[in-house]
Amino acid sequence: MVGPGSNLRANWERLRVVRPLALRSLRTRWTGNGLIALAVALSVTVFILFSAYFAATQQAVARRVKPLDLPGDLVVRSTAPLGGGVLTALARQADVRTVRPAVSARLLTTFGETDVLGLDPALLASNQVTLTAGRAPAAAGEIMLPAETAARAGLKPGDVVGLSRVADGQVTGAQAVVVGLGQSRFGYFAGQALMAADGLMTAFALEPNVAVVQADEADNVFKVQRFVENLTGSGAATAGLRVVTARSPETMARSLVGGVFSSGRLAVLLAYIFATLGVLNVILLSFLQRKRPLGVLKALGFDNDDLQAYLLLEGTLMAVIGLLAGMIASGVLIRAFNRYTASSFLASAGSVVTAAVLSLALLYVASWLPITLTRRASVNALLQNRRVYLDSTSACAQCGRCGGF
Amino acid sequence: MSDRLATGRPAARGHGESYGYLKGKRVSEGYQPGDPILRGINLTKKFLVGDGVVAVREVTLDVMPGEFILVIGPSGCGKSTLLSLLGGLDRPTGGEVILEGRKYSRLDENGLARLRRTSVGFVFQFFNLLGDLTAAENVALPMRLIGLTDEEIHRRTEDLLGAVGMLERANHSPYELSGGEQQRVAAARALANQPKVVLADEPTGNLDRKNGLEVIKLFKRFNAERRQTFVVVTHDRTFAEFADRVVHMEDGRVIKVEGGAA
Ligand SMILES: Nc1ncnc2c1ncn2[C@@H]1O[C@H](COP(=O)(O)OP(=O)(O)OP(=O)(O)O)[C@@H](O)[C@H]1O
């Protein structure tokens, strides 16, 4: 961080010479330096508090958002029929225990348009269905309606409903008896009417467009998922093939957490930018007040790298003081919030480390200007408290029209 | 900082030896004892303000080892500018400065800083003691920079503060000292690393007659006892009696040199 090209040992010895100077100047200019440390402390506090708040929020949301239930370990869906190839390939896959073809279709009914899911009757067994009346469909020509749909249409078990489907300009129609009202336990297909898969497919000449897959063991779900995804890539499967697992984004309402996070991060980032500007200002002021002593140090033989080490050390000390103060303050606040309010903040080591890195970066960025000005200014300019310029070599710097510092 | 003379913290060794110095012996090409120790050759300094101010015009000045030179002239004639060129505090627009055979134009900023560390001592009109440090720490600072041991620093600080009569006030802040006292501490600091050349810009300018005379006598004593070379800028012609040579400047030029062989 100190002089480019100079070795570690030289820098270490440099630090030993400038350390007492930096410590002393920290003490004598404690008002200005205190302001800098305060700015750092505030931004550290804001950062750690926000992070703790987000961590708590994230956990709370994660607790509330549960993955939606699926009838199997994986559901493979497609907008078009899956085709025998995919089903056979899946059945042959080593890690797959069962593949159950299913079908999902949008049908016109006497009570309006509705999605009907045709499942293997094994998946429609009573333990997979929450019934409010009647029983689960078991054979062709039987349908179970969601309770709300039935209530809206004034239907009850025993009623007959007409179903029809339009495809390629052809209308296919069929009738079904309402045998029960209720919901399947498969949250992913919530709100759909249920029928036996074979009956539904025969009635409307449908091909399976859903496959319910059970893996041989839970650890292999991912392998099967990759297998299906590779099928899509190889072109062996129809376009629009989708694999849904309990971990799929569509089964989790993740977007909510992400939204809270990104806006909070922006606020924290802004806090640091404002803090940097404030610190830059105070550091620049402290440099302007100290041009003469810095010139004296140069006259006594401190070289530019010595002075850079001196100013950086001073900045680092203030960053460390501010960081410690901010850590203590945020610790106290988090404890107080957790104790006296309903909120639960979660402080993490990661956020503290990040705050430390950000604080040091803040001070180094803010120290750049005084360090550069000190390096470039002639000894005389500093000694005589004259204006100094970022570019001291060219004639434009000496004309002074830009003002300098 | 109680009974012992406090000079600050231990410093590293050898930090000052990176430029042309071997164990205190100065290594420089082409310099023979008896040659001028400090040479200003054709020095010109032009400031780019307005139409341009030429503060120093083609000044040539050779300073012999152990000489005591006074530079005298009206305000604004370029005395301070010349002195800062000689001390490497500023770069000339033209010409060359050579200290013990080392050309300033061949040194970068850090090289010049390391040269000042060991070879040039400065005394300023406004004393320029570092307010954060005590008198003793001010004197000790240049020695820390060249990596002397703690004992050596302590011994030399005591010796120097004794020589300028400031030992009792060693642990005082500059703010607690009178102008004359501050200037004596500043002189002790300038002499800390036993520089061959001491450059003083109106060291008596802010002092009353009595204190001013005391400081000049102090310089003269160091000059006589330690064979250190002094170039002193002043307004006060009565100090001429102490000088080996008096250089008169006017309008950026040397118009007359009194005394000495030259
Ligand atoms: N940094 C600078 N920028 C512009 N002009 C300068 C600068 N330094 C000195 N000068 C000009 O150079 C000339 C010589 O200045 P210098 O300070 O060397 O005079 P001096 O002999 O020391 O005067 P004094 O006895 O009043 O201290 C003056 O005219 C001054 O205005």
Ligand SMILES: [Mg+2]
């Ligand atoms: Mg002057």
